Amino acid sequence: MQQLQFAAGTTSESSDHSRLQDDFYNAINADWLKTAKIPADRPATGGFQDLVENIEKTLMADFAAMQKQSPSSPLIGEFLKYYALAADFEQRDAQAAAPLQPYLRRIAKYDNLADWQADLKDWLLDGLPVPFDLDVDADMKNTKINALFASAPSLFLPDKTYYAADNPSGPQLLQVFQQMMQQLLEMAGYSTADTQLILEQAIAFDKSLAPHVKSAEESADYSKMYNPQTFTEFTAHSSNIDFSRLIPELIGAQPEKIIVTQPKFFTAFDEIVTTENFSLLKSWLIVNTVRSMSGYLSNDFREIGGIYGRALSGSKEAMKPQKSAYYLAAGQFDQVVGDYYGRKYFGEAAKADVHKMVVKMIGVYKKRLENNDWLSASTRQKAIVKLDNLGIQVGYPDTIKPLFKQFTVNTGASLLSNAMRFAHITIADRFSKWNQPVERTEWEMSANTVNAYYHPFRNIIVFPAAILQAPFYSLTQPSSANYGGIGAVIAHEISHAFDNNGALFDEFGNLHNWWTDADSAHFKELAQAMIGEFNGIPFAGSQVNGKLTVSENIADAGGLSCALEAAKGETDVNLTTFFTNWATIWRTKAQPEYQQLLLSIDVHAPAKLRANVQVQNFADFYRTFNVQPGDGMYLAPEKRVSIW
Known part of the structure; x- marks a missing residue:
């Protein structure tokens, strides 16, 4: 680990004393700012990022050595299996878009909202995209018990302000997004003509969401988050999505209330998700599904799927395949990796x-x-x-968390298949906590x-x-x-x-x-x-x-x-x-x-x-x-x- 030490009574060796009174930050960090280089696969470097990179190198080396030994625990063993799947780019490249196809065929079968509604419980439990968000967290006015929350979905652009007519970044970013998705959809098997239509419809649907969701500035105000509605009040927001059926299917009962963090969005919900708009919604589902799964497919899918993110962040290159595999696996088994790191290095x-x-x-x-x-x-x-x-x-x-004991890896299945099974376990576990005591620790x-x-x-x-x-x-x-x-x-x-x-x-x-x-x-x-x-x-x-x-x-x-x-x-x-x-x-x-x-x-x-x-x-x-x-x-x- 990097050790940056200072003697008592001195400033950093890299400081420029002559400028302390005019720009303290620049003076203290003068030499570092001249020589520091941003890694090509990252948007920034610095104090926090240096530690991240050191930990990444340490753990990647540790786990590479562990792959040749017997695992120290069953949980580490499952993590290492998943890591090996993520790092096996020969197999991922050979499979190409095949692991994605069952999900695209599933969407293709939906001819109308009723078809999607019939599958909506499983679709949502699988962590697939929906134009709303349901979650379980502590009731903000009775934090001993978990309550059901409802919120708005994420947009294609980083914030609703990017959709404003006076924001020049919005159209530029949307063009990058569109070009990236054009490549991904064609790699997934859609024709050029179909891809163009899907993107046109998906972007139209996304733009229909933007006026009704909160901006980052609005979301930063917690005082506006708590808007409880009765079950009847909430389910009345849609005449097309049967929330009165979906919610009890997810949490096992009919809740007395639902805490709505974005009431303006749900007031407009019945104008957005309509029978007439289903083709737009269906295209939005396709785009979000392909985009979210691209990182679990071949290396080409992974690199192309990161183009938009790199445009947002300014990163010059995609992560190297093996590093991306580490982050993907460590993200899935975060507490397992964290426990290993904390006990060994802390x-x-x-x-x-x-x-x-x-x-x-x-x-x-x-x-x-x-x-x-x-x-x-x-x-x-x-x-x-x-x-x-x-x-x-x-x-x-x-x-x-006991949840991690349920993450058993099927080495005969694709990386995506395993990831989706883990997503289902995680989401089902979250909904099972509704009306249960909050685990404060x-x-x-x-x-x-x-x-x-x-x-x-x-x-x-x-x-x-x-x-x-x-x-x-x-x-x-x-x-x-x-x-x-x-x-x-x-x-x-x-x-x-x-x-x-x-x-x-x-x-x-x-x-x-x-x-x-x-x-x-x-x-x-x-x-x-x-x-x-x-x-x-x-x-x-x-x-x-x-x-x-x-x-x-x-x-x-x-x-x-x-x-x-x-x-x-x-x-x-x-x-x-x-x-x-x-x-x-x-x-x-x-x-x-x-x-x-x-x-x-x-x-x-x-x-x-x-x-x-x-x-x-x-x-x-x-x-x-x-x-x-x-x-x-x-x-x-x-x-x-x-x-x-």
């Missing part, structure tokens, strides 16, 4: 050490809440109650994932093993470097419990207002100030959407503030080291196309701005680096934003 001792650090950061956060000068006593006390009930998950789960990220998260419905923070290494964390780094890295990440996730979305949920994860009216109004003013601090900042030929990114920016600000206080409490405190590591963990070099995409749909601000804008809010930063009025990094005191 271990119980590190797990206990980081758990202590999380507890310590919660303690610092609690003290800050107790001393908060803008919350009333009532709201402050309830915030502390929420913090006291925050669940902590570090490293890797104690046990792997269930992990939603594997231990080999370089990331972390807060779950508002469960009030838990989760730190997979993969992020718990240098430059984020190391026993050999000074404490200030650790606080500027993993300390800020830990406190970032804690802060999500109190961002504009997390603050809507109580200590049990229930959507419940625990704020006084005055405190809520003031918090909204502070959140608006954070929106204003980022909104409109020029970046990558476009500009930042402060409303889309506000929750993550509030979490960054709270995380850095809390970590800074913790660092200052250590005997070896060095704020140069603290701020330097903060800028280092965000170092990123990305393709322009990827930057544009993220500006449109990502709830996170660009990495450079996460590093630069946040430090401008802290007086300690100005003192540490002698930043003065007129310097590029200077922000007038009245414009600085402080929330948590």
